[in-house]
Amino acid sequence: MEQAVPSSSLEQSPLQQVQARIAQAARIAGRKAEDVTLVAVSKTKPAEAILALIAQGQRVFGENRVQEAQAKWPDIRTAHPEVALHLVGQLQSNKAEDAIALFDCIHSVDRPSLVTALGKAQDRLGRKVPCFVQVNIGAEDQKGGCAVADLPALLEQARSAGIEVIGLMCVPPADIESAPFFALLDKLADDSGLPCLSMGMSGDFEVAVQLGATHIRVGSALFGER
Template sequence: MSTLKSRLDVVEQKISEAASNSGRSRDDITLVVVSKNNPAQMVLDLAEIGVSNFGENRDQEAKPKAAEVALAGKTVTWHFVGQLQSNKAKSALSYSSVLHSLDRPSLLDAVGKAVADRAEPLDVFIQLNLTDDQNRGGIQTQNVLGFAEQVLQTPNLRLLGLMGVAGLDVDPRVDFDRIRNSSEQLMRLAPDAKYISAGMSEDFEFAIASGATHVRIGTAITGKRPY
């Protein structure tokens, strides 16, 4: 637990410094701890020291983990951050409150059906594809506004903004600036869709400098091996 807390403290300090350097408050940034490949006990330990948002990318792992955490009496917010198969939408959204990877019309249809009877709207981010590979997950930047219009017309969804992952072969600041530019365009269509989910363990400080409001951090907090 002490090692886990020390890693969390280091990340928290870096988030605070990055926010301050950008003229922002730490309160402007939501830390989502990516808990994939780690057991429910790690989530419970982090919840004990103040973490409330957790990210998962595989429903078959996340669903029983969420159930175990709930059974232990802890209330946390689950973010689904990975590619979601349309046939898994109903299952994944039974415990997730935020979907970061809405990236295609067929998934939008499945998500719309899955949340039709939900008491509260589902918060969603549109995922961008910042590469030239059409087969990768995400919407090409030139198609964002058209897709956003479809999202806005779907009942029981609340469009938060955009999500993106910086490429491995580019300066992450270039891609984060591209996300910010797309975000500014999106806000002309949907002023409330002002949030940006970007930045992981290796690059979250650059993401915050470019306007990220949600950072998805795994190994910098959880460690490189299963907890």
């Protein structure tokens, strides 16, 4: 027998449903929902879908690629200067200056060459952008992120380059329980004196919130499957 779905949840928009799930996860962990920043990942989505979420009150968005963001965000930001834009995908060193010019936060600093490029770009543009260092938390060859063992040296280099590192980011291995990886990232951030954790996506953001995420990167739960 199918379980009845509460009518209240049927009346909620996807954004409201995600917000309610964040609030519930935060309550379980003894946290405040407002301490969790929802980054709406709008990669491949048209301006119309983004504007619909802005109209509902969403104020932080994430894009995976500099080129795609350059194509669709200038007009949106002109109309909505209050909206923040985060880069949540991999960044090529030769796009560092474009990224510093366009984004308000970068989640994917992961190697010495990129640190050098970002530091130089900040100096040239006179603009500081807070960053997360991405950790390859599952030691997967195909994923970006610095190795756990290399984290202290990369953090030191970033700070020396004048980059404001605010936290750590990770993408756990797919199809296995993400909680141990989130717990490890939390410990690494704590050991490094970093206050922020960018972790959790549509499939596991509630676990991430319970384990200390300050930024969650949610796409399909807000926009639908790609």
